[in-house]
Amino acid sequence: xxxANFEHLRHEMIWNLLxxxxxxxxxxxxxxxxxxxxxxxxxxxxxxxxxxxxxGHSWVGFSFRDDSLLIDLGRLSGVSIDRENRLAxxxxxVRGCDLDRMLAAQGLAFPVGHCGTVPMxxxxxxxxxxxxxxxxxxxxxxxxxxxxxxxxxxTVVAGEGENSDLLWAIRGGGPGFFGVxxxxxxxxxRAPQAVTTSSYFYPLERIEDVGPWAAEVARxxxxxxxxxxxxxAAPPAIADRCKSTNGFVCAALGTAFVDSASEAAAALxxxxxxxxxSDCLLKELNTPTxxxxxxxxxxxxxxxxxxxxxxxxxxxxxxxSVLAAAREHFVRAPSTKSVAVLSFxxxxxxxxxxxxxxxxxxxxxxxxxxxxxxxxxxxxNAAWHRAAIAELDRYAVGHYxxxxxIVASPIRAERAxxxxxxxxxxxxxxxxxxxxxxxxxxxxxx
Numbered sequence: 252x253x254x255a256n257f258e259h260l261r262h263e264m265i266w267n268l269l270x271x272x273x274x275x276x277x278x279x280x281x282x283x284x285x286x287x288x289x290x291x292x293x294x295x296x297x298x299x300x301x302x303x304x305x306x307g308h309s310w311v312g313f314s315f316r317d318d319s320l321l322i323d324l325g326r327l328s329g330v331s332i333d334r335e336n337r338l339a340x341x342x343x344x345v346r347g348c349d350l351d352r353m354l355a356a357q358g359l360a361f362p363v364g365h366c367g368t369v370p371m372x373x374x375x376x377x378x379x380x381x382x383x384x385x386x387x388x389x390x391x392x393x394x395x396x397x398x399x400x401x402x403x404x405x406t407v408v409a410g411e412g413e414n415s416d417l418l419w420a421i422r423g424g425g426p427g428f429f430g431v432x433x434x435x436x437x438x439x440x441r442a443p444q445a446v447t448t449s450s451y452f453y454p455l456e457r458i459e460d461v462g463p464w465a466a467e468v469a470r471x472x473x474x475x476x477x478x479x480x481x482x483x484a485a486p487p488a489i490a491d492r493c494k495s496t497n498g499f500v501c502a503a504l505g506t507a508f509v510d511s512a513s514e515a516a517a518a519l520x521x522x523x524x525x526x527x528x529s530d531c532l533l534k535e536l537n538t539p540t541x542x543x544x545x546x547x548x549x550x551x552x553x554x555x556x557x558x559x560x561x562x563x564x565x566x567x568x569x570x571x572s573v574l575a576a577a578r579e580h581f582v583r584a585p586s587t588k589s590v591a592v593l594s595f596x597x598x599x600x601x602x603x604x605x606x607x608x609x610x611x612x613x614x615x616x617x618x619x620x621x622x623x624x625x626x627x628x629x630x631x632n633a634a635w636h637r638a639a640i641a642e643l644d645r646y647a648v649g650h651y652x653x654x655x656x657i658v659a660s661p662i663r664a665e666r667a668x669x670x671x672x673x674x675x676x677x678x679x680x681x682x683x684x685x686x687x688x689x690x691x692x693x694x695x696x697x
Contacts, residue, residue, distance in 0.1 A: 306370025423609020
C-alpha cells in the first residue's frame, strides 16, 4: 500500500472529520476472529502496542495511537437473533440503526444509541446511554456474555459462569479495555408498538424556566418516557423569531415508549404544564416515531461529514444554573449546527446500578457538541467549545467516558467511574494484560 493510500485509509477510520494527527504504524482490517488473534500475536512478537477500532465513531479518535498496530473491526458485522429467548449475538461493527431494524422485524428492540450510525462495539464498552435507557437500562447492563481475544492471543468466553471479571469490565470499561471483543450476546426487549414524541420549542430566553420544570416533571413521569432539553438551531418555521439568540431555540422533547396512542397521550400530557407554555413558538404533538423516525431525529442533530468536538458532564446542580451557563455560550457560538442536550432521569427513585465497571450517574447528563463543516473554522469552534466546557465543568460530579474529551483532559476517564470501580479496572488490566500490550487511557494531554 502506498503512503497516499495508507493516509486515505487512516482518515476513513474515523467518522468525525476533525481527525487527530496521531498515526498508527500498521492497520489490520480483520475479517474474522482468527485475524484478530493473529494480529495480536504479531504485535507481541514485534513489540508493538495495540489499539482497537470498533467502528470509528469515537469523537476523539481514541483508537488513533502513534506508532501502534491498529486492529480495525469494521468488517465484523454479523447478527443472529434468538426471538424465543430474546437474545441477540452481535459483532462489533453492527450499527445501532441496523440492529434496531433487524430486531423490529421480529417485534424486539434494544437501547441503541441516539445517533443510529454508532456501531455497537465502542457504544457498549462505554456503557451505552441509548433510547429508553431509564426503562431498559444503560445498554452495557444488557450484555449477557461476550467473546474476547486476550493479550495472549487466546479467545475466551466471558459470562456470569466463566471469566466473570472480564464481563464486569466489558460492561462499561470504556475505550481502555484490555482485550478485543469480537461478539456480544445481548438481552433484548419486546418492542413498544406506539413510540410517540411530542416537541415544544421555546425562546432561548425562557430556558431558566423550562429547565427546572422539566427536571420536576421528569421525576413524575413513568420511566418509559424520555425527556430532554435541547439548545439547538430553530426549525425553519420559527427561525426568524430566534435571531436575537443567534438562531438557537430551547426545545423540550418527550418520547414515550408505549403500545397505544392513548397511552402516549396520557404519558406525554404533563408536558402541557410548562410555565413557559404561553411563549411556546411551535408544538409538534403526539407524533408517531417508530425506529426509523427516532434515527432520523438523531441524524438531524449529528449530521455526517462534519467536524465535531464533544464533551459531557453528569450533574446534580439546579438545571436553571446549568442551562443558563450553556445559553450564554450558545448565543456566541460560531456555528449554529452546535447543540447541547440535557437528559433527565425519569420515574422517580432509581435502584442502585448493577455491579459493573460502569458506575457514574447523577440527576441529569449534559452533552455539549461543537458541530461545523469547514477546516478554516476549526480554531474558532475549538476555542468556543473549550470555553463552554470550562464554564460548565463547575457543575460536574463526573463524566460519561464515551463522549468526553479524555485526550485533552485525561482525568475525565477516571472521573467517569466510582473510585473503587476505577481501581478494580486497573487491577484487572494488570491481570489480563501484564505486559501492557493494549493501549490504556491517555495519561497526559496529547
